[in-house]
Amino acid sequence: MNFKATLLGAAAAFAMAPAAMAERGADGHVNIIYWQAPSGMNPYLSGGTKELEAASLVIEPLARYNEEGTMVPWLAESVPTVENGGVSEDLTSITWTLKEGLLWSDGTPVTSEDVRFSWQYCTAEGGGCAQGEKYNDVTDVEIIDDRTVTVHFGVSKPFPYGPFVGAQAPIIQAAQFADCLGAKAPECTDANFQPIGTGPFTVTEFRSNDVVSLAANENYRDASKPAFATVTLKGGGSATDAGRAVLATGEFDYAWNLQLAPDVLAEMASAGKGTVVSSFGTLVERIMVNMTDVSADLGERRGTADNAHPFLSDINVRQALSMAIDRDLLVEIGYGTAGRPTCNVLPAPAIYKSTANDACLVQDIAAANALLDEAGWEMGSDGVRAKDGVRLSMLYQTSTNAVRQDFQALIKQWWAEIGVETELRNIDASVFFGGDPASNDTFQKFFADVEMYANNFDGTDPESYMANWECSQAPRPETQWQGNNMPRFCSEEYDALVAEMATTGDLNERARLAKAMNDMLMQEYVIIPLVDRGRVSAHANTLGGVILNTWDSELWNAADWHRVDG
Amino acid sequence: MLNFIIRRSGISVLTLFFISFVIFMLLALAPGDPTASLPLSIPAEVKAQIRESLGLGQNPLVRFVKWFYAFFWVEPMYTIEQLTGLNTYGDQQRIISFQSRSPVMDIVWQRIPQTLWVVGLGYVVGTLIALPIGIISAYRQYSWFDQLGTFISMVGFSVPTFFTGVLLIVIFSVNLGWFPSIYDTTLVVDSWANFVKQAKQMVLPVSVLALYNAAQISRFMRASMLDNLNQDYVRTARAKGLGEKAVVLVHVLRNSMIPVVTVIALGVPQVFGGAIITEQVFKVNGLGQLLITAIQANDIPMVQTLTVIFAVLIILFNLIADVLYGVLDPRIRYD
């Protein structure tokens, strides 16, 4: 297989074929670099972004999101809706129909049995499926005929597009994974590294955490695609190295996720070998404000709702912290064209975007000072405000990342100007984002006054994302410090909105609810949004057909990639 | 001597058991979580299930015993089966990585070739440069050669590899375009053209490592030579009319080798440990990169296995060094 693919590539390179449009494998070889190397090709077993994206070259879902965040049918004929009868009126079932004549890369037909199996695989006991949430509430996947399945939900699902949609929930081949259910999943190394798929490429060699070699899938549904005969997906190094390999030396054709200082990227791009592309999704860099007291003397009850924070429980302080930040400057320093200032924790899709909080876009140190003066926080001789013996002195933590440390330094200075003293701390990402209850440095435990990180949600529906700030989601000892409500924000009104959204099907009504929740969080200043972060990648000028997609895998349309004259 | 080696080997095995236990406890105690690198959009319940499926719910002692059995019994048996075709391994649980969910040892074997090629060659080249530089520098102390050698080796050691690596890439890959900045691990040397390719992609990482290693070893070589050049036996040898070459290269060198042998023996296990930073800079993806990504991903079975392999090598090479002391200076006896 490998040998043949190499031959194909070599032959294609010799033929040169400038006008040979629409012939599979005509454009030879393409090099892709991911500075984090994929460790597996099965997104159900390894749920990291790098694995999802690598796997998306090989295995595909029934429908996925395009670059605008619109759902498009992929292996399915069309996207089922209530209007076209694909989704039942009571929102408890959805019926998908596969395209006609679909083949796996080994030549066997794709059937509804495979679709049903993908659900069974992910929900099997003891498998530790990383995408389990996509199959929440699914009671059965019923096979109607060879090409039709109906997904049944135990509850009414206003948004039934969790199962089999997006790069997170692709269809895998039943025949290949039949013996790999549940606890046996890790034993199937060959299947996990070289899954048989429907995508434009198949794996010829997989080296974990290093490099994946792929070749065009001979049974791909479009006979003229993909244009490339072989693909190398190399991993490792840093974002700087990856950017340099595409933009400055031209060794590689595509580099993923180049989160670099704008000057560095611009300097590399000046070599004229490649193009930087960016696109926006739902990722927001934000500061979480801790509403609870984290002083170590509280012992067990440290960081729980039992004790309010000595000064951050005062809304005036929280508002002043937000007003003192110049978001435009943060964008300029950290992200350039790949970022824009935001005042919302829910910045997209457009229908959910609130405009009620845009006042925060303008930095106003004087007003922040006035607000604190009015609230009784008096400036001390050391430049730090205090009231009743409580000094405005905070610990500000985040994960280790050059841009985040620059942000910390800038924000510390602005806060100093309004009389707030800040100690900075950075924590290694593997500890900070880990859920180890034994460590005091995780972002869930949040034993600091404010913390900064970025978060987003899969796909386009914000229901579960907005439910993060329910009272019950607050991390606390009873939940082994798990949960997503880092500020420990708690409001009955908010919880009611979350409950309402879970039962509302109408899109406009859902948008109203989501906006209301967003506005409530923003006006309480428990979350201080900073930057709406786009995705930045780069491709060589000789690589055509790249459409950057932040709603799905970046490699979603690799079948359309081709060579152009750079 | 044989007696000594046998006795030490016995002690070494016990040491190894103890070291693996300490490492395991250290890893169990260290904060961190294998699900930390997953996207935040994956809910906590799912992450808890993943941790459960990785066996993290079990008592650390149980996990240690399982790992211990797999490492010291199942894996060797598996290797024997692969090599001989005998059915020694059966179908027992091998050590499975948390990240890739595949056997750890398979990935380790995959990484050894590029590690030995790049890091090993870097070490060999470094040593080969260092020894003559150290000897000449000491023999002609404070000559221009010595001053230059001192200067270069000190700069070579004090400027970290994350900087020299990037500097070389900027000069030779970006501006001159002579060498690739990314190492291709899938390259198979089966023709002259591919051999040239392989040589080209090894030039930069090997030079970075050689400079760093040479700096260190040449300093020890020089210092040790200087110590011995002033000894009485050197005067005696010269007085007896021995040639200068014989005096320096036979008598002085042999007596000066003890610290150098120690340093080299300490360095060889590090070759297998990979050069974490250099591998990252040039994307060599050898054992060093494997270890650091495993640590970052809290892949405990991988980290444990790699560090215990290094421990085996450390113990082995320190034993070799001890034996060599006796060869170099017969007065050193261990019984």
Add this chain to the structure above:
Amino acid sequence: MTDKTVTEQDIAASASRSQWWDVWGQFRTHRGAMIGAFVFLLIVFGIVLGPWLWSTDATYIDIRAKNARAITSCFSQDWGMIWTCLSDPTSMKAETGLKVYWSHPLGTDQLGRDNLARVIKGGQVSLAVGVTAMLLALFVGTLVGVMAGFFKKLDGILMRLTDLFLALPLLPLLLVMFMLFRDALNSSFGPEMGAFILMVSAIGITSWMPTARIVRGDVLAIKEREFVLAARSIGTTNSKMIMRHVLPNVMSPIMVSATLGIANAIITESALSFLGLGFPPDFPTWGRLLYDSTDFLVSYPERVIYPGLAISLTVLSVNYIGDGLRDALDPRIRGR
């Protein structure tokens, strides 16, 4: 060295200090060592007195002045422009796009923090950590090495302990140390001093092993030499033997270890701080400055050059001091 008219007091005084006086005398004749010592003292004075001479705050962000070039980049201009550039640097921005200020002679970083102030401030930390951690590692390493080499009974256990420490993976070890001790140290010594103590002990306990192995190897050989036998036959005690006969003879590898150790400690510190296991992120150190600026190598080479130069000069000067000390402490050389 002795005067012609010596009183008894002088004789007594010179006898008690003669050995160290000799050492100093020998050291003085070593040109490299004297230059090294001079440069090292210059660096120390620079970073200690620097904050008084150059009062700009190392963490103050002057965002309008971000990415300014060093004043030396004036010399890259046309001949005619150099003088204009040096006398009125702010005018250069409009004419040639070159951003230079006399208020930031070494330029500024991507946030507009003054590079000179950062190199000075960074030096305080790097040098303190480098020297202290090196001394700690050297002390532990020499102690273990001498004990293991000299006393056969201790050899086995001490060397197996060395093997253990060599085998321990550094990063998890540090993570555990930080988890266990950081909060306690921070509350008793404050965040900066706490970080300093942790950092020094972390680097110290993870880098003494090579010194120990090297010293032990040498001690094993020296122990069998004739002069040790001679000393023993006249009844020299073990402690005297180690101090007077063994230690002076293993000085040279120890000196080399010291030189290499200081470079190693400065670099390790930067790696640890980068991972968040050290000083707060806005706290500059030489290693940090070098690491953070590597991305800007092409556009702003001066950001890399100055911290890199500072580290190299420190290591070089310590190396020459070490050379001189070694020669000075060696009675065979001193006698000549």
